[in-house]
Amino acid sequence: MLLLLSAGAFLSGSLMFSYWLGLLARKNLKDVGDGNPGALNLWKASGYRLGIAGIALDFLKGYLPLMFVSGSDYAQGYSIIPLALAPIAGHAFSPFLRGKGGKAIAVTFGVWSALTGFEVSLAYAMILALMTAVARLARRSGSAESDGLQVVSGMLLLFVYLYIRMFSSAMLWVWFGNFTVIVYKHRLEMRTWVKRAFMRGGEGSK
Numbered sequence: 357m358l359l360l361l362s363a364g365a366f367l368s369g370s371l372m373f374s375y376w377l378g379l380l381a382r383k384n385l386k387d388v389g390d391g392n393p394g395a396l397n398l399w400k401a402s403g404y405r406l407g408i409a410g411i412a413l414d415f416l417k418g419y420l421p422l423m424f425v426s427g428s429d430y431a432q433g434y435s436i437i438p439l440a441l442a443p444i445a446g447h448a449f450s451p452f453l454r455g456k457g458g459k460a461i462a463v464t465f466g467v468w469s470a471l472t473g474f475e476v477s478l479a480y481a482m483i484l485a486l487m488t489a490v491a492r493l494a495r496r497s498g499s500a501e502s503d504g505l506q507v508v509s510g511m512l513l514l515f516v517y518l519y520i521r522m523f524s525s526a527m528l529w530v531w532f533g534n535f536t537v538i539v540y541k542h543r544l545e546m547r548t549w550v551k552r553a554f555m556r557g558g559e560g561s562k
């Protein structure tokens with residue numbers, strides 16, 4: 357049964373709503389911005405109405421499957437790990453896009469909102485907002501790589517939050533799986549950021 361529920365959660369996550377809404381509006385999100393088939397590029401290509409619809413649907417495909425199992429035996433202990441990671445993996449490696457899905461940010465918010473009654477997703481949103489504010493003050497925001505770095509380092513800080521708030525080890529494993537997917541999906545931005553940082557360092561030492 358756990359396998360079946362996890363497969364259902366994976367299928368839910370793999371539904372590429374933002375990408376499909378883009379196609380309905382005759383826009384291929386793979387040709388927009390950084391090419392991510394997510395809500396931000398839908399917003400950029402087709403305006404805020406479709407963008408908000410994309411955010412909501414990509415959030416709900418993580419939120420609803422976890423709400424469906426909440427309270428059941430499957431939401432207890434380590435069984436929650438595959439159930440929580442399934443929608444995230446579904447979006448990141450969607451079979452509907454031949455395994456090349458999106459960055460899995462919106463679905464991550466959906467999953468953690470269901471798991472923790474919005475607490476952890478609000479904490480992550482606040483961490484990202486603070487990092488954006490600091491990056492703006494340091495005039496380092498706006499590029500794909502600095503955005504990617506914020507998403508990844510924000511996830512790392514989220515671990516500190518989970519640890520301090522004494523979440524269960526099962527939740528910490530969910531975080532670990534989620535973090536791994538987020539790092540993988542932002543690997544190009546991370547690589548570019550590291551290269552630029554080295555180049556800046558090299559110029560500074562001349």
Ligand SMILES: O=P(O)(O)OC[C@H](O)CO
Pocket residue numbers: 392393394395396397414457458459460461462463
């Ligand atoms: O991570 P995705 O694929 O849900 O996309 C989310 C937004 O576009 C933010 O980049």
